Amino acid sequence: MMKKTLSILFLCLAISSFSGCGGSGNTTASQQKESKLEQKAPSPKTVSKDNTQAIKSGMGIDDDTAKKVDAILLSVGINDLTKIDGTPSMGYMIESPLLGKAIAVAYGNEAKEITKIVYKNVTLYENGKVLSNISSGNLTNSEKHTAMNYAEREVKKILKDPASAKFPGSYWVSKSNNIISVVGYVDAKNSFNSMVKSKFRVDFNKDWKVEGIEVDGL
Incomplete structure (x- = not known):
C-alpha cells in the first residue's frame, strides 16, 4: 500500500x-x-492616429500639421472624425457623430493651419484661442423657450409702439461662453405709425439678465 x-x-x-x-x-x-x-486593447494613440490620417487625407497636409489640427479639434470637443473636406478659403467641412446632423466648419490660412472653427454659427476657436466647446453650445428645449419668451419681452420694452409688436416665431438661439443669444424678427409700428420689420438680437447671461440688446432702426 x-x-x-x-x-x-x-x-x-x-x-x-x-x-x-x-x-x-x-x-x-x-x-x-x-x-x-x-x-x-486600443490605446489613446490609436484613436489620435485615426483622426490624424483622416485630417491628413482630407486637407492634403503633412503629419505634423495634421497632428496640430487634431489637437485643435480635440480642444473644442471634436473627435471621431468621419469626414473632413474642403479648402482653406472656403472652409473645411467636418463630420463626426459627436456633431449630430450638423457640420462644423474650419477655416485656414495659406499654410493650411486652422485659424477658426465654427459650429452652429458659434465660433469655437479663433486665432489660437479656444472660445467654446461643442457641448457648451447645447441648449435644452426649456432653455430655448425661456430665451425666446424673454427676448420678446425685452424687445417690446424698447419699441415705439410695444402693443403693435408681432413676432413671426422664427428664432435662432445659441449659447457660447455661458451667454445665450436670441436672434429674430419683429413687425411693429415706427415713429411714423408704419409697420416695419426689424431684426433683433438679445444676449442673456446664465441668470437671464440682459447683457446686450440690438434692434435694427432703433
Whole structure:
C-alpha cells in the first residue's frame, strides 16, 4: 500500500513539472491571457492616429500639421472624425457623430493651419484661442423657450409702439461662453405709425439678465 501511494505521488509530481499544471501553473496561464488581452486593447494613440490620417487625407497636409489640427479639434470637443473636406478659403467641412446632423466648419490660412472653427454659427476657436466647446453650445428645449419668451419681452420694452409688436416665431438661439443669444424678427409700428420689420438680437447671461440688446432702426 505504501509503495502504491508513493508511486501515485511521484507520478503527479512528474505530470505537474512537465505540463505546468497545478495552482501556480494555472495562475501563470491566466496572467498570460490577461496580458495578451491588454496588448490588444486600443490605446489613446490609436484613436489620435485615426483622426490624424483622416485630417491628413482630407486637407492634403503633412503629419505634423495634421497632428496640430487634431489637437485643435480635440480642444473644442471634436473627435471621431468621419469626414473632413474642403479648402482653406472656403472652409473645411467636418463630420463626426459627436456633431449630430450638423457640420462644423474650419477655416485656414495659406499654410493650411486652422485659424477658426465654427459650429452652429458659434465660433469655437479663433486665432489660437479656444472660445467654446461643442457641448457648451447645447441648449435644452426649456432653455430655448425661456430665451425666446424673454427676448420678446425685452424687445417690446424698447419699441415705439410695444402693443403693435408681432413676432413671426422664427428664432435662432445659441449659447457660447455661458451667454445665450436670441436672434429674430419683429413687425411693429415706427415713429411714423408704419409697420416695419426689424431684426433683433438679445444676449442673456446664465441668470437671464440682459447683457446686450440690438434692434435694427432703433
